[in-house]
Amino acid sequence: MKDKFKRIFKGGLGQLTIPIIAIVLLVIFNLIRDPSFFSIGISHNNDGNIVLAGNLISIINGASELAILAMGMTLVTAACGGQDISVGAAAAIAGSAFVKILKASSAITWPTVIAAFLFACVVAMLFGTFNGTLVSVFKIQPMIATLILYTCGRSIAYWINGGATPTVSSPIINALGSFIPGIPVPTPVIIVIVVALVFKLVFQLTSLELFTQSVGINGSAARLNGINSTFIKLLSFIILGVCVAVAGCIGVSRLGLINHETLLLDVEMDAILAVAIGGNNLGGGKFKISGSIIGAYVIQMLTITLYAMKVSSTDVKAYKAIVIIILVVIGSPVIKSKFEKLTRKLRSNKQRVPAKGAE
């Protein structure tokens, strides 16, 4: 443990530097603008539960789907050197499948919800397999391969429930989308933590991380070391499929209905952005899931900050773009190497000063 701290201290935060600095700057900016911005209150919701409330909570809560998608997207990016732009559409399909099962069952109970969720997972994994097969077997560029589902995904979602936007009202769905009675933390936040832990567990119990990085960095060498790169790429899409299903179900549970046109609309670009802000190379290779999670919160905090500053929702995108350009440029290799040189200079100056004093 001590060693680990030492390593972090010595080597810096590495690829996490930019996202962490971004989040710290956003926090400081908000504190100066409005010292009470991050105050967390305790209030009662409609069901009479005691729940946490405040901007901070709504940021963390609101970023849940994005954070989950960003985790899966990181894996696809690392293995395939490209991104899946169909996650929003696929989430709409998964959400529709989720609702379809709930509607078909006579009463919404925990078992039916779980069954519906599992069905959504299977559906999303199938679509992930479709994308993954195009990429890994037919060697189509990920963005082109997933363009197909991006284009037709919401139509498929529309067909599943026969064109309607059915609502599901049930205390269980409500609990999944907002708060479980007795727990003051929003349920989506808990789900993010669970997904992150599952990822950590998978990395610990399998060689997924090493194999994915090897395939992403040098596919030819990975193959000659016996790694089945087709399988690894396919697997990354299937895992992303699970993430898509989870995000889709959260989205449905929040509103209590499925709207195939608007559910997680444009989330794919934010997810890719979260991966990039997290310091991951969009060309594949080494990756850090934690970076992408922080990236997702940076994006959400930025959005909420802008809303709090009374920026109209149509203008938000433009302001967001400005901040993101700055972040991406700071994270670019050119600026990074300049910065490294500067710190090295500063460090060697520091070392020289005491030496002079000793003379």
Next chain:
Amino acid sequence: MQDNALLQMRKINKVFPGVKALSEVDFTLRKGEIHALMGENGAGKSTLIKVLTGVYQMDGGEITVDGEKIVIRSPQDAQNNGISTVYQEITLCPNLTVAENMYIGREENVFVRRRYYEKKADKILTELGIPARSTQQLGSCSLAVQQMVAIARAVDMKCKVLILDEPTSSLDDKEVNLLFNLMRDLKSQGVGIIFVTHFLEQVYEVCDRITVLRNGELVGEYLTEELPQVELVAKMIGKDLDELSNLGEMEEKTEVDSEVFYEAQSLSSSDALPFDFKIHKGEVNGFTGLLGSGRSESVRAIFGADKVTGGHVRIKGEDVKITRPIDAMKHGIGYLAEDRKRDGIIADLSVRENIILALQVMKGFFKPISRSEAEAFADEYIDVLNIKTASRETPIGSLSGGNQQKVILARWLLTHPDYLILDEPTRGIDVGTKLEIQKLVLKLAEEGVSVTFISSEVEEMLRTCSRLIVMRDRHIVGELKGADLNQAQVMKTIAGGESENEG
């Protein structure tokens, strides 16, 4: 100031995180001399060159050209100061003409006057005796001529210092001679040439002086005629030469009569024609032949690296099917690929991750090697193979070529293979590491491991192999062992014609 010194580098220091790559290195190049820069991989040769060409910034020291102190911050600065470099890999554009390649990026006028440049180019080409026309596509020239065009480009930029970084590694003897003639020509015009190479004979053929580096430090500067080849090697590896000769004496490589470990009948792949092959337990054999003779393709077929299209394979007498690398690995076969950069290293991953990779794949997806276990493995092999790295967490890409190769070797040794295929393990590697690898091969054989060893240096193969399979035009044309294992016989078989071993 020394006698007609053209370029002086004084007390050059260069530090990389955790490694001192150069410490207080001096280097002097005089007008009209060819100066060899020698050293093992990791000795600091390429770092010194990169400091000189502005790729790296030095951390201390002074560079003077014609007695004037200069500061080099970028390759552009280096060129402006008359320092030009021709790299091992051709950095020109094969789809442009010779003239375009010579003037690209430095047109004097925005309106490119094609004829004007072609005339200029032709003039220089004839002056230097380079057999190429200015209107020819560069890609249609031989590698040697392409290299010469790169040199012509440098000459035309009025370079005073010409750096040739391993220019001969992909050239045949005739082409090397052409290049040497050009070098001598430039030398007589007063250009100072820095020549970096691994081929000792070539150094003695063209160089006037030799500067030797070792471990980032200057060993010394010598006149070529005053430094016998054996001593040069000793200075480069800094060891007693007894070890060198020892290896030569271990020659009693008796033929192995142990059981056959691997046997293939008319094995073929998408890239290799059907061939028969077998190897005994504890035997070291080699595939030899010119580049493109099919030696690499054949061993790749054994490992299942290319699509296997036919043949019968038996391991320890049992029929097995090897169609993918993982099949071969499961049967105890390891394969160190010819192209280290493309097929060997995972550049951004650490030395530790690179070492455990193959073992991890064999153990399977669901049985990851724990961090502490992996660290122990890495430490063990860094120690055993004497891998020079800042730490086990250093990305392998930042190691020198020889050390990268050792890491890949470690990767396969860790899997404890019964049969190890080493395709050009010593290419582009310093003498010291070469010897270490050859010794390692012999030691493995003693322990009962079968080894197939491929090298383009016949000397090296004669020293390690007890049986040589000779290939020509993608066919096996002979098998040499015992008394036939000598250079003359090998050459004769490769060249073909009256080979007695055929048929």
